Amino acid sequence: MLKIQFSQWIEQASEPNKEAVIKALLSAKEAMLGIRYHMRLMGEAAGVPNHKQLLDVTLNIEGVLLAGVLGAGGFDAVFAVTLGDSSSNVTKTWSSLNVLALLVKEDPCGISLESVEKVLTLEQMKSLQLYLQFILNNLL
Numbered sequence: 001m002l003k004i005q006f007s008q009w010i011e012q013a014s015e016p017n018k019e020a021v022i023k024a025l026l027s028a029k030e031a032m033l034g035i036r037y038h039m040r041l042m043g044e045a046a047g048v049p050n051h052k053q054l055l056d057v058t059l060n061i062e063g064v065l066l067a068g069v070l071g072a073g074g075f076d077a078v079f080a081v082t083l084g085d086s087s088s089n090v091t092k093t094w095s096s097l098n099v100l101a102l103l104v105k106e107d108p109c110g111i112s113l114e115s116v117e118k119v120l121t122l123e124q125m126k127s128l129q130l131y132l133q134f135i136l137n138n139l140l
Contacts, residue, residue, distance in 0.1 A: 032066045061089045
């Protein structure tokens with residue numbers, strides 16, 4: 001499905017639940033384009049570098065669903081959300097533009113619920129840090 005245009009995805013849906021997922025992805029894409037527009041305006045007002053060219057190129061890469069900037073600009077937080085194995089296409093394109101891609105993948109377990117007992121409090125973390133410092137200072 002990645003080799004066809006996003007606008008044609010809905011035609012490929014064979015089941016109602018797949019159609020719902022595709023509609024949600026397309027809605028996310030449209031919402032991101034609106035956010036991107038307003039972030040670009042904010043960046044221009046702040047006088048920071050414009051990411052339009054990089055984002056336009058990225059959005060035209062096969063398999064890229066979303067691309068944007070997490071701030072007003074500065075090239076420090078450009079991102080792309082890809083589908084399937086298309087992240088390598090982004091990496092190649094960005095490398096040719098001297099942009100380093102830091103790849104992050106979804107957790108294969110999906111969303112998980114963790115027990116609160118497994119999470120250390122700030123005080124426990126400080127105590128652990130002091131304990132580890134003591135060990136390092138006295139044993140090594």
